[in-house]
Amino acid sequence: xxxxxxxxxxxxxxxxxxxxxxxxxxxxxxxxxxxxxxxxxxxxxxxxxxxxxxxxxxxxxxxxxxxxxxxxxxxxxxxxxxxxxxxxxxxxxxxxxxxxxxxxxxxxxxxxxxxxxxxxxxxxxxxxxxxxxxxxxxxxxxxxxxxxxxxxxxxxxxxxxxxxxxxxxxxxxxxxxxxxxxxxxxxxxxxxxxxxxxxxxxxxxxxxxxxxxxxxxxxxxxxxxxxxxxxxxxxxxxxxxxxxxxxxxxxxxxxxxxxxxxxxxxxxxxxxxxxxxxxxxxxxxxxxxxxxxxxxxxxxxxxxxxxxxxxxxxxxxxxxxxxxxxxxxxxxxxxxxxxxxxxxxxxxxxxxxxxxxxxxxxxxxxxxxxxxxxxxxxxxxxxxxxxxxxxxxxxxxxxxxxxxxxxxxxxxxxxxxxxxxxxxxxxxxxxxxxxxxxxxxxxxxxxxxxxxxxxxxxxxxxxxxxxxxxxxxxxxxxxxxxxxxxxxxxxxxxxxxxxxxxxxxxxxxxxxxxxxxxxxxxxxxxxxxxxxxxxxxxxxxxxxxxxxxxxxxxxxxxxxxxxxxxxxxxxxxxxxxxxxxxxxxxxxxxxxxxxxxxxxxxxxxxxxxxxxxxxxxxxxxxxxxxxxxxxxxxxxxxxxxxxxxxxxxxxxx
Numbered sequence: 001x002x003x004x005x006x007x008x009x010x011x012x013x014x015x016x017x018x019x020x021x022x023x024x025x026x027x028x029x030x031x032x033x034x035x036x037x038x039x040x041x042x043x044x045x046x047x048x049x050x051x052x053x054x055x056x057x058x059x060x061x062x063x064x065x066x067x068x069x070x071x072x073x074x075x076x077x078x079x080x081x082x083x084x085x086x087x088x089x090x091x092x093x094x095x096x097x098x099x100x101x102x103x104x105x106x107x108x109x110x111x112x113x114x115x116x117x118x119x120x121x122x123x124x125x126x127x128x129x130x131x132x133x134x135x136x137x138x139x140x141x142x143x144x145x146x147x148x149x150x151x152x153x154x155x156x157x158x159x160x161x162x163x164x165x166x167x168x169x170x171x172x173x174x175x176x177x178x179x180x181x182x183x184x185x186x187x188x189x190x191x192x193x194x195x196x197x198x199x200x201x202x203x204x205x206x207x208x209x210x211x212x213x214x215x216x217x218x219x220x221x222x223x224x225x226x227x228x229x230x231x232x233x234x235x236x237x238x239x240x241x242x243x244x245x246x247x248x249x250x251x252x253x254x255x256x257x258x259x260x261x262x263x264x265x266x267x268x269x270x271x272x273x274x275x276x277x278x279x280x281x282x283x284x285x286x287x288x289x290x291x292x293x294x295x296x297x298x299x300x301x302x303x304x305x306x307x308x309x310x311x312x313x314x315x316x317x318x319x320x321x322x323x324x325x326x327x328x329x330x331x332x333x334x335x336x337x338x339x340x341x342x343x344x345x346x347x348x349x350x351x352x353x354x355x356x357x358x359x360x361x362x363x364x365x366x367x368x369x370x371x372x373x374x375x376x377x378x379x380x381x382x383x384x385x386x387x388x389x390x391x392x393x394x395x396x397x398x399x400x401x402x403x404x405x406x407x408x409x410x411x412x413x414x415x416x417x418x419x420x421x422x423x424x425x426x427x428x429x430x431x432x433x434x435x436x437x438x439x440x441x442x443x444x445x446x447x448x449x450x451x452x453x454x455x456x457x458x459x460x461x462x463x464x465x466x467x468x469x470x471x472x473x474x475x476x477x478x479x480x481x482x483x484x485x486x487x488x489x490x491x492x493x494x495x496x497x498x499x500x501x502x503x504x505x506x507x508x509x510x511x512x513x514x515x516x517x518x519x520x521x522x523x524x525x526x527x528x529x530x531x532x533x534x535x536x537x538x539x540x541x542x543x544x545x546x547x548x549x550x551x552x553x554x555x556x557x558x559x560x561x562x563x564x565x566x567x568x569x570x571x572x573x574x575x576x577x578x579x580x581x582x583x584x585x586x587x588x589x590x591x592x593x594x595x596x597x598x599x600x601x602x603x604x605x606x607x608x609x610x611x612x613x614x615x616x617x618x619x620x621x622x623x624x625x626x627x628x629x630x631x632x633x634x635x636x637x638x639x640x641x642x643x644x645x646x647x648x649x650x651x652x653x
Contacts, residue, residue, distance in 0.1 A: 031058065031103050031115075031129040033190050033209065034226055035200045037096035038217025038247045043087060045230070046099040049219070050080055052226040054441075054642075058101035059109035063087075064116040064125035065097035066197045071122045075114040098190040098200060098220070100127035106135070107152030116192075117156040119163030120148060123193055126162065128155040129222055130187030130207055138182060158183070162191060173244055173253070176201050180242070180255055186398055190220060200245045204237035208396050208424055211235040211243060211250055213264055218245050224422055225439060228267060235264040236422065281640045283442035283534075287626050288493055291486035293447045294619070296436035297454045298482060327431045327462065329387075333413065334466045337387045340367040341412075343375065343403040344391035347445040347529065348452060352391050353522035354618050355456035361615070362460035364469055372399035375406070384411040389459075392416070393440065393448040395423020404429060417455045419448050433459065442641045444533055446626050449526065453619055457482060485619045488610040492623045495608065499624055502589065502605045503631035506560045512537055513551065513586070514625070515544040516564035517574045523564055523618050527625030533643050534633035544570075544577035555584040562589045562628075564621050565599060568614025578602060591621050 032053030036045040046063055061083040062075025072092050076082040080101070100115035107113035116125040132138070135154035142160050143149070149156055161182060165175035172193055180189075180203055188207035192200055202209055202220055212219035212227030212234055219227040224234050235250065237243060241260060244251045252260040279285035340359055342352035349371055356367040365387075372390075380403060382388055388407035392400045395418035405428065408414050416429035419437045426432050435451030461478060464470035470478075506512070512531055516524035521543045528541035542551050544563070555561065563578040565571060575598060582588050582602060590603040593611045600606075607624035609617075633640050 031222070032101040032226075033127050033129055033188055033202075033220065033222040034099040035097070035190050035192075035202065035220030035245070036217070037198070037200055037245065038214065039095060040217060042094045042097040043092055045219070046097050047080070047084060047087070048229070049221050049226040050083075050099050050101055052229075053101055053221070053223055054080060058103050058642075060102045060104075060111070060114035061100065062102075062114045062116055062127075063092075063097055063099045064118075064127070064192050065092050065094035066192065066194050067092050067094045069194055069197065071118060071125050071192070071194050073116055073118060073125065075111060075116065077110045077114055096192070096197060096200065098125065098127050098192045100190075105131055106154045113151050113153050115153075115155060117151060117153060117159045119159045121163065123166060123195060124159050124163045125192045126155060126159040127190045128158060128187060129189075130205075131185045132157060132183050132187060133185040134183070158189060166193075166195070172196050172201060173242070176203065176242060177253070177255065177257055180205065188222060198246055202237070202243045202245060204239065204241050204243075205255075206239050206398075206401075206424075209237040209243075210422075211237065211245060211264070213249070217247050218250065220245060224267065232267045233264045234267050235262065238262075281442065281630075281634075283444060283446065283630055283640050286440055286442055286447045287623070287630065289438075290447045290450045290623065291489040291493070293435070293437050293451050294454055294486045294489065297451050297458075298486075300436055301458050302479060302482075327415070327433070327459075329413065329431065329466075331466050334463060336385055337365055337413070338385045339382075340365050340387045340389065341380075341382060341407070342367065342369045342389045342391065343372045343400055343407075344369075345372050345397055345399055347449050347526060348391040348393060348397075348400075350522040350526040350529070351449055351452035351456065352389070353525070354453055354519060355389070355391075355459075357519050358456045358460040358615075359463065362470065363463035363467060365463070370403070372397065372403045375399070375403045380406045380410065382407045382410040382412040384413075386410075386412040387415060388412040389415045389417060390425055390429060391418075391452055392423075392425050393419050393445055393452075395420040395425035397425075401425060401428070415459075417452055419451065443643055443646045444530060444629075444640075446530075449622065450619060454482075457616070457619075481613065481616055485612075485616060488612065488620055489623060491610050492608075492620060493627075495624075496627055499607055499627040500631040502607060503628045504635055505605065506587065506589070507535065507537070507632040507635045509537060509558065509560050509587075511554065511558075512539040512560045512562065513547075513555065513581075514539060514541040514562045514564075515547055515574075515577060515581075516541075516621075517544045517570035517577075518568070519614055519618050520564040520566060520621055523621045523625070524562070526622055527562060527564075527629070530626055530629035531632060533646060534629045534640060535636055535638055536644070537632065537636075544574050547577055548580060552580065552584060555581055555586045557585040557587070560587040560589055562591065562625070563603070565590055565592045565596065566609075566612065566614050566617040566621065567593060567596070568617075570614075575599075575602075591624050 034049035036042045060077040115127040132154040135157045161179045165178040186206040189203040210224040212231045214231040240255045242253045344352040352369045356369045359367045390404040414429040415431040416425040417433045421434045433455045514524040514528040525541035528539035531539040561581040588603040589605045592599045609620045
């Protein structure tokens with residue numbers, strides 16, 4: 001490659017480059033960026049901000065500060081505590097710095113590949129979230145110019161590229177602008193230079209970055225949560241923007257160099273204290289918070305949730321509540337919807353599967369559920385008569401965002417279901433349901449799953465009422481039963497010791513099979529996901545009727561089978577499928593209601609739930625499976641809150 005190629009703009013990169021980036025042993029991630037400059041000591045603030053972002057998951061951490069006019073880099077693989085040990089020994093004194101928690105994509109997690117990364121002369125230090133898809137092409141060009149690399153990361157390319165352009169322009173803002181025109185991918189950057197010791201440059205391109213503005217000090221983080229302890233004056237960077245940050249303020253620019261005028265907003269939300277509340281792990285705390293989360297979500301959209309329900313009352317003000325909370329669909333628009341499509345990933349995808357059953361049952365609209373990453377490479381079939389629903393805990397999941405953007409381009413009405421009202425998803429969807437979860441710290445989703453399910457129930461009732469499909473008495477009865485679910489969840493949580501004993505009994509298994517039918521087929525998938533991501537035991541979830549079509553071959557006396565059994569239209573068939581598994585000598589476990597005597601003698605272990613209608617049962621059946629996975633992982637000594645290879649949100653494709 002010729003060196004003069006640096007003078008041009010790489011408009012698109014190639015699909016081959018993207019495939020190379022993905023094929024480099026990449027692990028998807030949600031890294032954390034922080035920054036501080038002001039009159040105070042930078043290091044304690046940076047560490048505090050990084051601590052606030054630990055919930056995202058990471059494998060290394062590092063800081064870059066300017067000390068006596070020079071860049072100083074301190075970083076370590078592993079937990080933040082390892083970096084703190086280094087900081088205690090070396091005690092840097094600085095008033096400006098950037099920091100990072102990394103989840104590996106390019107290059108294994110170690111001290112060398114940890115961020116920040118610098119150019120050879122240490123004119124530039126960079127921390128980076130996301131993936132530079134054309135990094136290999138850029139790296140080869142830089143190598144041809146005699147520039148040496150010390151890491152295996154795509155991030156180091158950015159440091160050398162900015163440094164190269166700074167050598168040409170002697171203007172850091174121009175150098176950053178020229179560099180980003182060459183980068184292909186989804187990314188956020190924070191850049192520090194001793195040539196500009198009084199500022200930080202940051203870039204947001206289809207990612208998330210927030211600036212916090214204090215009195216003679218400024219903050220930067222990839223989540224506003226990290227800066228809220230210091231200030232409630234926040235500026236969220238929009239897509240393809242660069243910010244030049246000083247202790248006294250900021251200047252915003254588009255990638256084209258035009259200055260952007262936008263005032264910060266005042267965040268009125270209460271600070272969320274990240275605290276285990278006496279529990280051993282955040283995950284256990286969050287499992288036990290689910291009744292409260294459900295009550296809060298219902299109280300938001302059903303204001304009379306705490307009052308006795310008059311079953312003869314024609315209807316509550318659910319419709320008005322949904323409109324007030326951000327649903328703008330009119331009766332005429334709802335009438336014109338002939339298809340709903342749900343896009344999501346992971347646990348959110350399983351909530352969407354339940355959502356499909358809910359919406360088809362109540363609103364009688366054909367509903368498809370798609371894994372968002374599977375939409376890549378093919379046309380998304382949506383139009384103005386389609387309602388596209390994107391579900392994402394963080395609101396930053398890259399594949400889900402790409403799918404919802406394509407749906408909007410096709411004219412589809414869009415609705416987001418997320419836990420973060422300040423997220424990218426919340427900004428780009430026409431309508432929004434925000435779940436009332438607070439921050440979910442543990443990587444494994446629990447309370448956000450319950451809140452997503454609740455959102456689908458409320459949406460289904462809303463659409464059905466607006467279409468005139470739900471008689472007032474039936475609607476009132478359904479809402480009344482929703483009100484009771486949190487109390488029933490508390491009854492399940494009160495049996496946690498019994499579930500712990502069950503987990504201890506089976507935690508030595510190498511493989512576990514989960515199965516369910518209808519509304520609880522997704523519960524089986526979610527139960528299997530929780531067990532394998534927390535305990536690392538291989539687990540598979542199946543539609544119970546599919547067991548005999550292949551999976552039954554893996555069953556023997558060493559394989560526990562978990563069957564979800566709730567009285568309803570699929571109960572007898574589910575029980576028959578369980579008997580088929582028992583005939584293969586499998587160890588049998590059931591999630592069953594309290595008065596179900598048929599399970600006695602068939603299952604050696606039964607985790608009981610209150611008697612519940614099949615339609616609402618997913619709000620209960622998942623709780624024993626969450627606890628089962630938690631206690632199995634705890635018994636095996638696993639990192640329950642931050643399982644290996646996982647991150648809280650997947651913000652690269």
